[in-house]
Amino acid sequence: MEQIITFITLGVKDLNTSADFYENKFGWKRSDRSSEGLVVFQMNGVLLSLYSREELAKDANMKPNGEGFKGFAMAHNLGSEQEVNDLFAELKAKQVQIIKEPEKVFWGGYSGYVADPDGNIWEIAYNPFL
Amino acid sequence: MEQIITFITLGVKDLNTSADFYENKFGWKRSDRSSEGLVVFQMNGVLLSLYSREELAKDANMKPNGEGFKGFAMAHNLGSEQEVNDLFAELKAKQVQIIKEPEKVFWGGYSGYVADPDGNIWEIAYNPFL
Numbered sequence: 001m002e003q004i005i006t007f008i009t010l011g012v013k014d015l016n017t018s019a020d021f022y023e024n025k026f027g028w029k030r031s032d033r034s035s036e037g038l039v040v041f042q043m044n045g046v047l048l049s050l051y052s053r054e055e056l057a058k059d060a061n062m063k064p065n066g067e068g069f070k071g072f073a074m075a076h077n078l079g080s081e082q083e084v085n086d087l088f089a090e091l092k093a094k095q096v097q098i099i100k101e102p103e104k105v106f107w108g109g110y111s112g113y114v115a116d117p118d119g120n121i122w123e124i125a126y127n128p129f130l
Numbered sequence: 131m132e133q134i135i136t137f138i139t140l141g142v143k144d145l146n147t148s149a150d151f152y153e154n155k156f157g158w159k160r161s162d163r164s165s166e167g168l169v170v171f172q173m174n175g176v177l178l179s180l181y182s183r184e185e186l187a188k189d190a191n192m193k194p195n196g197e198g199f200k201g202f203a204m205a206h207n208l209g210s211e212q213e214v215n216d217l218f219a220e221l222k223a224k225q226v227q228i229i230k231e232p233e234k235v236f237w238g239g240y241s242g243y244v245a246d247p248d249g250n251i252w253e254i255a256y257n258p259f260l
Contacts, residue, residue, distance in 0.1 A: 001156050001157050001158070001206070001217060001220075003158050003159070003171055003172065003173050003174070004173060004174050004206055004207070005138070005173050005174065005176060005178065005204050005205070005206065006205045006206060006207035006255075006257075006260070007203075007204065007205035007207075007253070008135070008138060008202065008203075008204055008205075009202060009203045009204075009205065009253075010201065010202050011199075011201035011202060011203070012201070026131050027131050028131070028133050029133070041133055042133065043133050043134060043135050043175070043176070044133070044134050044135065044175040044176060045173070045174040045175020045176060046135060046173070046174060046175060046176050048135065053199075053201045056201065056202075056203060057199050057201075059230075059235070059243075059253075060203060060229055060230055060243045060251050060253070061229055061230040061243065062199050062229065062251070063198070063199060064199050064201075065198045065199060066196070066197065066198025066199035066200060066201060067196065067197065067198060068193070068195045068196025068197060069141075069183075069187050069192050069193060069194050069195060069196035070196060070200040070201065070202065071140065071141035071142070071183045071186065071187075071194075071196060071200065071248060071250075072138065072139060072140050072141060072186075072200065072202065072250065073137075073138075073139045073141070073186060073190060074135050074137065074138055074139075075135070075136045075137035075138075075139065076131070076134055076135065076136060077134070077136035077137075087131060090131075099190060099191055099192065100189075100190055100191040105189070113189075113190045113191065118201060120201075120202065121190050121192070123137070123139075123189075123190070125136075127136075130136070
């Protein structure tokens with residue numbers, strides 16, 4: 001099994017709300033792989049897609065119920081502490097939910113967290129070791 | 131904000147159990163970016179990491195409690211229906227939890243789902259349109 005992730009799919013409560021978040025808060029452009037009911041972003045190598053949470057559960061043969069911490073995070077890395085601060089300022093101005101202000105962290109980097117409308121969390125980090 | 135995901139981090143109940151799953155069931159090799167408490171796999175462009183669920187929640191300033199459907203899926207795409215069937219047979223032989231046997235799906239592909247020890251779900255798919 002090759003070390004390949006083709007898609008990361010986020011199952012969302014409301015596709016328009018989530019698409020608005022990624023397109024207008026994060027400022028990303030949807031790919032033309034998007035279709036009715038599926039919004040796709042071409043990332044570095046992997047595709048990030050937004051899809052109905054109910055439909056995702058159904059596709060996987062699971063119950064859609066779930067709550068609390070999802071136990072996963074995505075990270076967006078930047079080139080310096082200043083870039084992290086600047087992006088937080090920009091996201092705050094766009095009313096993005098900040099869950100942790102950026103600070104120096106134990107592993108030697110600098111990071112904070114924001115959440116998307118479904119509580120999927122993004123670490124925004126400067127990692128001097130990357 | 132560039133369209134970049136640096137890390138996907140899975141917060142896991144038991145790091146050894148999860149590392150065993152990805153290394154010995156999926157057959158992946160950990161990267162030398164791994165460290166005490168963090169197991170990293172170099173994927174296509176993005177890094178997949180395993181980290182304590184409790185510590186991930188703490189890092190994000192969140193409560194670690196959560197249950198049920200997590201509302202996200204990762205996909206591993208292959209080149210044909212036969213390759214999907216072969217991988218399912220291999221994973222079954224290794225006692226991986228199958229949550230949906232592969233079948234033809236509405237969007238024109240062929241896919242099934244398996245789960246890791248923390249219930250993170252992987253779609254294993256053939257998509258003729260990719």
